[in-house]
Amino acid sequence: MSERSLIDFTNLAETLWPTATAESWDQVGLVSGHVQAPLTKVLLAVDAVAATVEEASEWGADLLFTHHPLLLRGIHTLDEETSKGALLAQLIRNRCALYAAHTNADAPEGGVSDVLAQRLGLAHAVPIVPGADPAAGIGRRGFLPEPMPLRAFAELVSRVLPPTVTGVRVAGDPERMIGAVAVLGGAGDSLLDHPLVRDADVYVTSDLRHHPAQESLEQSAASHGPALIDVAHWASESLWLEGAAERMRAALPEVEFRVSTLRTDPWDFAVGA
Numbered sequence: 001m002s003e004r005s006l007i008d009f010t011n012l013a014e015t016l017w018p019t020a021t022a023e024s025w026d027q028v029g030l031v032s033g034h035v036q037a038p039l040t041k042v043l044l045a046v047d048a049v050a051a052t053v054e055e056a057s058e059w060g061a062d063l064l065f066t067h068h069p070l071l072l073r074g075i076h077t078l079d080e081e082t083s084k085g086a087l088l089a090q091l092i093r094n095r096c097a098l099y100a101a102h103t104n105a106d107a108p109e110g111g112v113s114d115v116l117a118q119r120l121g122l123a124h125a126v127p128i129v130p131g132a133d134p135a136a137g138i139g140r141r142g143f144l145p146e147p148m149p150l151r152a153f154a155e156l157v158s159r160v161l162p163p164t165v166t167g168v169r170v171a172g173d174p175e176r177m178i179g180a181v182a183v184l185g186g187a188g189d190s191l192l193d194h195p196l197v198r199d200a201d202v203y204v205t206s207d208l209r210h211h212p213a214q215e216s217l218e219q220s221a222a223s224h225g226p227a228l229i230d231v232a233h234w235a236s237e238s239l240w241l242e243g244a245a246e247r248m249r250a251a252l253p254e255v256e257f258r259v260s261t262l263r264t265d266p267w268d269f270a271v272g273a
């Protein structure tokens with residue numbers, strides 16, 4: 001078997017999730033590491049946080065590959081009394097590189113929203129906001145093979161996603177029949193007013209805030225609009241990791257790809273529900 005280097009991963013990642021297709025505000029690609037370093041073990045996770053960095057170190061990973069960029073906004077120190085300084089120092093000491101594929105991994109076929117649509121069994125799914133490649137873009141809108149009540153659909157969502165403290169929160173009549181479904185993995189406030197979302201029977205996304213959610217529901221009561229399903233941000237994006245690992249295993253069979261089983265959703269417990 002031929003030896004693999006980090007550059008084999010970065011080349012592959014560039015074909016699967018071209019960095020040029022990321023949003024202009026995003027920061028994707030190689031964060032730390034040397035492209036000539038040997039590559040035998042890659043850990044995939046949604047977030048680079050203390051728990052996943054520790055997991056990568058314990059396993060002896062050469063690369064931690066995350067969805068969220070650790071360095072999205074400028075930092076000015078690697079002081080190890082800062083959380084990001086400590087994480088990067090630990091990674092570098094353990095010869096573990098760090099790489100992120102974020103909005104460039106949201107949009108394409110097999111991307112975060114596409115996988116969510118597939119796992120919910122949506123047919124004829126198309127991007128809500130198409131990109132330059134019309135098969136890619138932000139979010140997906142498709143149809144259930146058979147319409148079902150909102151309550152049953154919410155239970156399907158809950159079975160598909162890994163469990164989290166906040167679970168699956170639903171706004172709408174539980175008996176309402178659901179056929180057309182809009183999904184957006186990660187924070188989805190921005191598409192609440194999109195015509196393809198307004199026209200759907202339900203919108204599944206994360207991080208819906210009080211005012212945008214309430215205004216959308218009031219508008220739906222006045223005319224047609226979707227029921228809302230709010231799921232944990234981490235959960236909605238975590239489904240993407242296994243498919244990404246499979247595609248990379250196929251291209252780099254000499255390298256071991258492992259998906260972290262750690263839950264990096266920030267919430268630990270809930271009371272009073």
Ligand SMILES: [Zn+2]
Binds near residue numbers: 068185186187233
């Ligand atoms: Zn996200």
